[in-house]
Amino acid sequence: MSLSPPSPSSAATGATGQRAEPSAPHPATEALFRAIEAQRQTDPLIGAKLGAKDIFQKLLHGMKGERGVHAESLLCALGALAGYACQASLREQALAKGQPETAAFITVKSPDGKTYFFGEPLNQALAEGPYSVWSLAAGAAQHLGCQTLPDLKPIFEHVVQSVGTSAFGRPRLPQGRVASDTPINYVKALWPALLPTVKRYCKEPSEWPMLFAAAAQEAMEASKAVLAPELALLIVMECAIPMSKVDLAEGHTGQAAASAGLAPKNAPPARRDSPSARQRWTRVLLGTNEGRILVLASALYLAVGLLAKVSTSMASALGVVGVLGVYMPLLLLFVAHRLGVLRRDFVSSRFDTVCMLVAALAPFLALGKLVLFR
Structure with missing residues (x-):
C-alpha cells in the first residue's frame, strides 16, 4: 500500500476524509483477542504488534482524502502519539502502584504557566531503551535503506530551549514538507479516540509506546515511495520528543480527530496531579x-x-x-x-x-x- 505525494492543497486543508465508525463486537473479533492472549505465552509483544497494524489502518482510513493520504501528516500524527504514549504509559503504571500519576516525572513550569514533564523514565521509553520509540523507528528506517540517522541531540536541545514559546512542538522540517496540523493537535484529538483500542491490544501500559512506534514503522514502509526513510524518521522524532513532554490537561485546541472522523464527543479532560x-x-x-x-x-x-x-x-x-x-x-x-x-x-x-x-x-x-x- 502506498501513500500519495504531498500537495499544497492537501497540506492546507487538514486531515479530512471518511469517518471511522465504531463497529459492534463481532465473534471473529473476540476470537482474535482470545488468540492474542494465548500467544502472549511465546510472544509477549504480540498484542502491540497487531494493535499497531489496526491503529495504522484506522488512521490511514480516517485521514484519506481525494488525493489519498498526506504522508507527512500521517507520520506527524503517529510520531506525536508515540511520544505522548511514553508519558501516558508511565502515568498509568504509577497509578497502578498507588502513586501520583506524575510520580515518574520532573515537572517544569514555563514562564507562561504551562506544565512540561521530563525525567529518566520518560527518556528510556522515548529514546534510550531497546524497545524505545527511537529504536523501533530507526530500525525501520535502516531496513528501508537509511544510511545516516538523524542526530537526536539538536532535537532535544530545541525542545528544552523552546519550552513556553510558540516554537515548542512545531517540527522543523525541510522546506515544502509540512504536516496538515500540529503534533499537539493530533495528540489532543486522537489520543482519547484511540486509547480504548490500544488498551484492548496491550496487556501492560508499557507496551503503548511500542504499539505506536510499530504503527509509525508501518507508515514509514507505506510512504517509502514519496518520502526518503531519513526524512520519515526525522518527522517521527521531531513530533515524538516534544509531545512526550506536554500536559494534555492544559488548553490546546485542534481539529485533527474531528476531521479524521475519530474524535469522541464530550471526552473527559486528562487528570493532573502535582507532586509534593x-x-x-x-x-x-x-x-x-x-x-x-x-x-x-x-x-x-x-x-x-x-x-x-x-x-x-x-x-x-x-x-x-x-x-x-x-x-x-x-x-x-x-x-x-x-x-x-x-x-x-x-x-x-x-x-x-x-x-x-x-x-x-x-x-x-x-x-x-x-x-x-x-
Whole structure:
C-alpha cells in the first residue's frame, strides 16, 4: 500500500476524509483477542504488534482524502502519539502502584504557566531503551535503506530551549514538507479516540509506546515511495520528543480527530496531579543517576565521620562534622539550581553527571586524606 505525494492543497486543508465508525463486537473479533492472549505465552509483544497494524489502518482510513493520504501528516500524527504514549504509559503504571500519576516525572513550569514533564523514565521509553520509540523507528528506517540517522541531540536541545514559546512542538522540517496540523493537535484529538483500542491490544501500559512506534514503522514502509526513510524518521522524532513532554490537561485546541472522523464527543479532560516537595526530592535522589551518586556519597561521608570520631581527636571529629554540615546543603542547592533554574532534562546531560560525581567525591577524598595521613 502506498501513500500519495504531498500537495499544497492537501497540506492546507487538514486531515479530512471518511469517518471511522465504531463497529459492534463481532465473534471473529473476540476470537482474535482470545488468540492474542494465548500467544502472549511465546510472544509477549504480540498484542502491540497487531494493535499497531489496526491503529495504522484506522488512521490511514480516517485521514484519506481525494488525493489519498498526506504522508507527512500521517507520520506527524503517529510520531506525536508515540511520544505522548511514553508519558501516558508511565502515568498509568504509577497509578497502578498507588502513586501520583506524575510520580515518574520532573515537572517544569514555563514562564507562561504551562506544565512540561521530563525525567529518566520518560527518556528510556522515548529514546534510550531497546524497545524505545527511537529504536523501533530507526530500525525501520535502516531496513528501508537509511544510511545516516538523524542526530537526536539538536532535537532535544530545541525542545528544552523552546519550552513556553510558540516554537515548542512545531517540527522543523525541510522546506515544502509540512504536516496538515500540529503534533499537539493530533495528540489532543486522537489520543482519547484511540486509547480504548490500544488498551484492548496491550496487556501492560508499557507496551503503548511500542504499539505506536510499530504503527509509525508501518507508515514509514507505506510512504517509502514519496518520502526518503531519513526524512520519515526525522518527522517521527521531531513530533515524538516534544509531545512526550506536554500536559494534555492544559488548553490546546485542534481539529485533527474531528476531521479524521475519530474524535469522541464530550471526552473527559486528562487528570493532573502535582507532586509534593517530598515526592519531588525522592524522585531526584532515588530516581536519577546524580541523586543516587549523592546518596552513596552521603553514606560514605557518614562512615568516614564515624571512623574519624573513633580514631582521631575530638577536634578532628568536629572538623569532619563541620565540613559535612557546610558541604551537603551546598550540594543539595546545586541540584536544585540545575533542576529549577536551568530547567534542563537533568538526567540526559552527561555534563550534569560528571559535575555531580566530581562534587560528590572531592570532599570524600579530602576527608580520607585527613584520616589516613594526619
